[in-house]
Every structure is written in structure tokens, then in C-alpha cells.
Amino acid sequence: METQTLIYIFVGLSFALYIGIAIWSRAGSTKEFYVAGGGVNPVVNGMATAADWMSAASFISMAGIIAFSGYDGSVYLMGWTGGYVMLALLLAPYLRKFGQFTVPDFIGTRYYSSAARVVAVICLIFISFTYIAGQMRGVGIVFSRFLDVPIDLGVIIGMGIVFIYAVMGGMKGITYTQVAQYCVLIFAYMVPAFFISFLVTGNAIPQIGLGSTVNDGSGLYVLQKLDLVLQDLGFGAYTDGSKSMVDVFCITAALMIGTAGLPHVIVRFFTVPKASDARKSAGWALVFIALLYTTAPAVGAFARINFIETINEQDYSEAPAWFKNWEANDLIAWSDKNGDGKMSYRAGDAFEGKPEFTGTTGASGERSIANMPSTDSDNEIYVDRDIMVLANPEIARLPGWVIALVAAGGLAAALSTAAGLLLVISSSISHDLLKSTFRPQITEKGELMAARIAATAAIVVAGYLGIYPPGWVAQVVAFAFGLAAASLFPAIFMGIFSKTMNREGAIAGMVTGLLFTFAYIAWFKLLSPETNNAAHWLLGISPEGIGVVGMLLNFAVAIAISRVT
Template sequence: METQTLIYLFVGMSFALYIGIAIWSRARSTDEFYVAGGHVNPVVNGMATAADWMSAASFISMAGLIAFLGYDGSVYLMGWTGGYVMLALLLAPYLRKFGQFTVPDFIGTRYYSKLARTVAVICLIFISFTYIAGQMRGVGIVFSRFLEVDVTVGVLIGMGIVFIYSVMGGMKGITYTQVAQYCVLMFAYLVPAIFISMLITGNPVPQLGLGSVVSDGSGLHVLAKLDRSLVDMGFPAYTDGSKSMIDVFCITAALMIGTAGLPHVIVRFFTVPKASDARKSAGWALVFIAMLYTTAPAVAAFARINFTESVSGTAYAEAPAWFKNWEANGLIAFRDKNGDGRMQYGPGDPFVGAPEYTPEGEGKSGERLLDNAATDNANEVYLDRDIMVLANPEIAALPGWVIALVAAGGLAAALSTAAGLLLVISTAVSHDLLRHTFKPDITEKGELLAARLAASAAIVVAGILGIYPPGWVAQVVAFAFGLAAASLFPAIFMGIFTKRMNREGAIAGMISGLGFTFLYIAWFKLWAPDANTPENWLFGISPEGIGVIGMLINFAVAIAVARLTARPPAEIDALVESIRVPRGAGGATHH
């Protein structure tokens, strides 16, 4: 069977499974729509949480970033994994014991303020839409290559699929769909990793293969071979880091703290029967997540080795089939600057602005690019880093069914997180803004309808952000973590562990933290990208790591304002005390 036929078959079967689960588990009440009735088994919830957590950034983009950043890319592994430990220990069981539906629910009740709830909703929407842009971009990239459509069309197809199972099933449908998606994405990630580890090192365990000797007779270990190859081409060594220590620390901390403030992950701990199950869920999720995260560095190194060996110095006329496949989608390209017909790969941006495509064969050597080459370097190859995991099986010439499996896995990763984020957005609008703020007399049926309408509107906005994303998938996601670290995490943390924190302090802290972080990121990424260099950064901290400073501003402003204003009421003291008591808790309820 041809590879393209297998791709259609695998992707079609996975979609049928997801939609079938959504129909079977259709939400019939707000309780089921928001928190799946609060009766999900901790192991099942751990698997669903892992799928919710391991987004397009984890599956598609993280290994691509590590492949090109090398040592510097380790911040993503450390931050995202370490953050889960923080979430499991500090927040998950306490929030579950509180027994509400959403993060704004907790903040609105803990800080006895509709304004605090509204500010939390605004923070949540900022975070979720920033995050979801990366997911929809990932969906578009997968569809564009494997279903042979334009990236924009791919995003539109993904919007339709997510609409069906998130709007119909709510949290109940999403939970069981995400269990299926976890199985698909993990199998899709591990199978090619095992194949390629065997091909390069003879070791079937990718984690061990990364430290093994390459089986090409050179006697070099994987990383030593990669270092030598890259240095020969003019790149820095793969194992050398270029980021400053403070930037590495801040990016890692922002990712860790942001993890503990991500609303679509926190809400998963409201779906289990009791508080102790929340901690168990977090433990199981960490186990399931570790399976992919410990494999990613090996996938990154193997992908970079395969890519450099198959491209550098190869005649364009003899370029492998995978190169032409991805070139047709505008995600990889060649501009013959020196006219020798061979692909010279090295440091530097090969093009001025975005690559511009013409019908195949119009370039001097048959390449598809117009003459917009950068003249200040010799690099002739353009590569979208988000394709490395998806293209890896093709580059390594693996069987067609493995390529089809990776296509299904990439879609599972992106769609599972997109659905979780859309649910968080719709819940914030229907439950927090309507029911608890602007229309408290709304019926349950009306609230459920509002949630579905909000999810539909959110899908449209998410699709637009996916078509016009502000950066690579993993970079966009990193910004979402920074916003979460600077806005929601301090309010949740102080709400649990500090009785003195009042509504005025929490509101001032969230606004100042979110405002500073958003403006800093927007300045360097949107308004003044040419100034985005270490010498212009505050304290040498990049936009990816600035969430830590935003968090410190949040804490400082909140504490200062709280000291200057009245203490919280006595019933809030009692509420905080009850959250901390390590005994069982009832199901999620309306308040």
C-alpha cells in the first residue's frame, strides 16, 4: 500500500475514533461539560492530562528546537518537566479540595470579588489564545504535508474536527478522547525513535542510543559525531551553549512556574473524585509524560544527524524525495546562490524575508524560489524547524506505515491540547462571566448553550491565530507559559498559602504581572523585532524567560497593596484553612 494511502487510512481511523468517543460520551449537563462529572479514575485522568499537556509543542516542535539549539534547548525539557512536579506538590490537591469548576472560580471565591474573577478570566483568555495559536499552527503543518493541502486549509480542517468533539462532548468527551490520543501520539513518537536509534547506533532504546557509539565505523559517540559535523559546516558545537546563565535560569523557571499556572492543565484535577486522587493523577501524568520527554533529546540529535548528512553538498537534482515533498508545502527550500546546483547548508538566514515560491522548476537549478537570497552568508537551505519530527521518518527512509503513524500522532498531540484550551475558554465565558458575574439567573440549559457558543467562537479565533502565528510553535507556547507564570500562578499560590492576601492585592498583582510580561514580549516579538538581542534585553533576559520578572512584579505589587488595604473577611480565613486540611473532599459543585 502506498504511503499516502496509509496516511489517509491512519488519520481517518484516528479521527473516526475521536469523534465516536465524543458522540458516546456527549455531555448532558454543565457538571459533565466542565469537569466530566468529577468521577474520572486517577490513572485515566493522568493519561488524559499527559495528552492535554503534550501538545504540538511537545510532539512536533520541542525536538526540532533541541535539534537546532542543542544544549540551549535543554531549558524546554527541564522547565516543562520540573513544572509538573511543582504542580503536583503545590497546587493540584488543594485546588481539587476547594471543589470548584475553574481557575477563575477559585480566584473569584477566594478573593471574594467579581472583579478578581473577571481579571482572572482575562488572564486565562490571554494565556489560552497564545497557547492555542501554536496548536493550530501544528495542525496546519501536519495537514499541509501529509494530506497535501495548504497550511491554511489544514488549519481549517483541524478547526472542524476540534469543533465536533469539544463542543459536543465537553470535558467528558475530551477526557476519553485524550486517553485515545495519548496512546496514538506516544506510539507514533516511540516507534520511529526506536527504528532510527537502531539504524544509527544499533541500540533499540533511544535514551541509551543517544549515549552510544554511531555504527558507521567512526568510533564516535552520537553527540561527538554531531559536534564534528556541525563545526565542519561552520555551526557552533551541538553541546555548547550560547545563552547566558541568567537567561537559561529564567526560561527554565518561567516554564516551570507557568506549568503550575496553566488553566487547561489545572482544570483536569477537578475531574477526579477527591483531593488525594488529584495528587495520584499528577504522579501518573508525570510517568506518561516522561516517556516522551526522555526520548525527545535522542530524536533531536538523530534528526539533526540525518538532516545534515542527507542535505549538505547534495545536488538539488538528486535531492531525496522527502525534500521535494516538504518543499511543495513551503516548509523547506533551496536557493542556489553560487549556481553550482548543490545544496550548501551552513549558518545564516538563506533568504531576505519569507521564502517566495514559484511553480516548480523556475529557479536556475530547478528550485522553486524567487531571487530573494540573503547575500551576507553562504547558506542555501531554508528549513522550518517545526517539521523535524514529522520529516524524521522520511529522512531515515522508514516504512510508509511509520510515516503515516507519525502523521496521526502529530495531529493527536495538537488536537488534544487545542480541545482542552477551547474548553477552558468556553468555561471561562459561560461559567465565570455569565453565571457568576453578568447573568446569575441563567438556567443550566442556557449556560450549557453559552459554553458551546463560546467554544465555537474560540475555535474561529484560534484558527486565525494558527494561520498567522507569531513565531515557531514551541516559541509561541513558551510565551503562554510566561504569561501564566506572571499572572495566575502568584494569585493561586498566595490564595492557598497566605491568609493575608486580599482582593485588592490579588487584582493589582495580576494586572501588573500580565501587563508587564505581555508588553515586554510584544515589544521584542511584534513591535521591535530588530531590537530582540541580548544587549537590549532587561538584565539579559529573553522574552521567553521574562515571565519570571513578571511573576516577581506580581508578588511584590500584590503584597504591597495587601499590606495597605483591609484584611480579608473571617470567612475567607476559614476557607483557606479548610483548603489546607489534608482530608477528603466532595465533588465539584456550583457556588
């Protein structure tokens, strides 16, 4: 059977499964819509939480970032996994014990303030829409390549799928859909990792394969070979970092603290029967997450080796089929700068506005590179980092069914998180703004209808952000974590552990942290991308790590205001 036919079958069956679960578990009350009735088993909730949290950034983009940035990519591994431990130990049990439906609900009730609730909703919407842009971008990339449609149309198709099971099923439908999505995505991630690890090193376990010797008779270990190959091509050593220590620390801390402040992850702990179950589900989720996160470094390293060996100095007329497939979607491209007909992969940017990794990051998001001018560097190949995991099976010439499985897994990862974020947005608008603030007399039926309308509107906005994203998937998601660290986390943390924190301090802190962090990110990523380098950053801290400074400002302003009011 042809690979394309297998892709249609795998993706079609997975979509039918998700939609079937949504119809079977359709929410009939606001409690089922917001927290799945509050009776989800801890193991089931752990699996759903893992799927909710392991977004397109984890499945599609993280290994690609590691493949191209090497040591610098470790900040994503350390930050995201460490943050989950912090969330499980510090916040989840206490929030579950408090007994509210949403994060703004907790903040509004804890600080006895509708204003604090509204500010929390605003922070949540900023965070969620920034996060969801990355997910919809991931959906578009998967659809564009594997279903042979433009990225924009792929985003729209993804919007339609999410609309069906998020708007109909609510948290109840999403929970059981995410269990299925976790099974799909982890199987889709691990199977090609086993294959490729065995092909490259002779060891089928990727975590061990990363520390093994390469199957080419050189006697070199995987990372040794990568260092030598990349340095020969003008890149820095794979195992050397180009980021400053302060930036590495701040990005890791922002991702870690941001994880503990992400509303769509926190709300999952409201779905279990009691506080002790919240701890158990957090532990199970960490086990499920570790399967992918301990595999990602190996996948990234193997992908870079295979990519270079497959492409560098090959005649374009004899380019492998996978290159032409991705080239059709403008996610990889070649510019014959020296006229020899061969594809030369070197350090530097191949096209203006389409950066190859050189130790810093640049602007991204253009929709076409067909007419973009080349740069003066020797590099002739542009490759989008977000395609590496998806293209890996094709590069390694794995069977068609593995390629189809990866397509289904990438969609599962992106759609699971997108659904969770959309639910958080809709419940905040319907429950926190309407029911708890502006229209307390609204009926349960009216509130449920408002939640579904809000989810529909959120899907439309999310689709727009997916079509015009401000960066790569993992990059965009990192911004969301920074916003969460700077705005919601301090208010939640002090709400749990400080008896003296009041509403004036919490509101002032959230506003300060959100505005500072958002302004910093917007300036360097949207308004003045040409200045986005260490020479212009505050204290050498990149936009991905500035959430730590925003968090410190939040704490400082909140404590100061609470002392004088």
C-alpha cells in the first residue's frame, strides 16, 4: 500500500476515534464541561495531562530545536520537566483542595475580588492565545506535508476538528480524547526512534543509543561524530553552547516557573475526586511525559546526522524524494549560489529572513520563499526546524506505515493541547466573567451555551495566529511560558502560601509582570526583530527568558503594594 494512502487511513481513523469519544462523552452540565464532573481516575488524568502538556512544541519542534542548537536546546528539556515537578509538589494539591473550577476562579475567591478575577482572565487569555498559536502552526505543518494542502488550509482543517470535540464534549470529552491522543502520540514518537537508533548505532533503545558508537566503522560516539561533522561545515560544536550562562538560567527558570503557572495544565487537577488524587495524577503524568522527553535528545542528534549525510553535497537533480516533498511546502529550500548544481549545507543563512542556526535566533513566519533573495553566506539550504521529527522517518527511509504513524502522532500532540487551551479560554469567559462577575443570575444552560460560543470564537482567533505565527513552534510556546511565569504564577503562589497578600498587591503584580514581559517580547519579536540579539537584550536575557524578570517584578510590586494598603 502506498505511503500517502496509509497516511490518509491513519489520520482518518485517529480523527474518527477523537470525534467518536467526544460524542460518547458529551458534556451535559457545566461541571462536566469545566472539570469533567470531578471524578476522573488519577491514572487516566495523568495520561490526559501528559497529552495536554506535551504539545506540538514537544512532539514536533523540541527535537528539531535540539537537532539544530545542540547543547543550547537543553534549556527546553530542563525547564519543561523541572516545571512539572514544581507544579506537582507546590501547587496542584492545594488548588484541588480549594475546590474551584478555574485559575481565575481561585484568584478571585482567594483575594475576595472581582477585579483580581478579571485581571487573571486577561492574563490567561494572553498566555493561552500565545500558546495556541504554536499548536495551530504545528497542525498546519503536519497537514501541509502529509495531506498535501497549503499550511493555511491545514490550520483551518485543524480548527474544524478541534471545534467538534472541544465545543461538544467540554472537559469531559477532552479528557478521554486526550487519553487516546497520548497513546497515539507516544507510540508515533517512540517507534521511529527505535528504528532510527538501531540504524545509526545498532542499539534499538534511543536513550542508550545516544551514548553509543556510530555504525560506520569510525569508532566515534554519536556526539563526537556530530561535533566533528558540524565543525567541518563551519558550525559550532554540537556539545558547546552559544548562549550566556545568565540567558540559559533565565530561559530554564522561565519555562520551569511558567509550567507551574499554565492554566490549561492546572485545571486538569480539578478533574480528580480529591487532593491526594491530584498528587497521584501528577506523578503518573510525569512518568508518561518522561517517555518522550528522555527520547528527544537522541531523536534530535540522529536527525541532524541523517540530514547532513542525506543532503550535503548531493546533486539537486538526484535529491531524495523527502526533500522534494517538503520543498513543495516551503519548509525546506535550496539556492544554487555557486552554480555547481550541488546542495551545500554550511553555517549561515541561505535566504534573507529565513535563518539557519548560527548561535542566535532571528525572525520567522514568512509564507513563501520562492522569490526571496539569497544571502552572502556559503549555505545553500534552508530547513525549517519544525519539520525534523516529521521528516525523520522519510530521511531514514523507514516503512510507509511509520511515516503515517508520525503524521497521526503530530496531529494528536497539537490538537490535544489546542483543545485544552480553548477550553480554558471558554470557561474563563463564561464562568469567570459572565457567571462570577457580570451576570451572576445566568442559568446553567445559558452558561454552557456561552462557554461553547466563547470556544468557537477562540478557535477562530487561534486559527489566525496559526496562519501568521510570530516564530517557530517551540519558540512561540516559550513565550507563553514566560507570560505565565510573569503574571499568574506569583499570584497563585502567594495566594497559597502567604496570609498577608491582598487583592491590591496581587492585581498590581499581575498587571506589572504581564505588561513588562509582553512589551519586551513584542518589541524584539514583532516591532524591532533586527535588534533581537544579545547586544540589545536587557542584561543579556533573550525574549524566551525575560519571564523571570517579569516574575521578579510581579513579586516585588505585589509585596510592596500589599504592605502599604
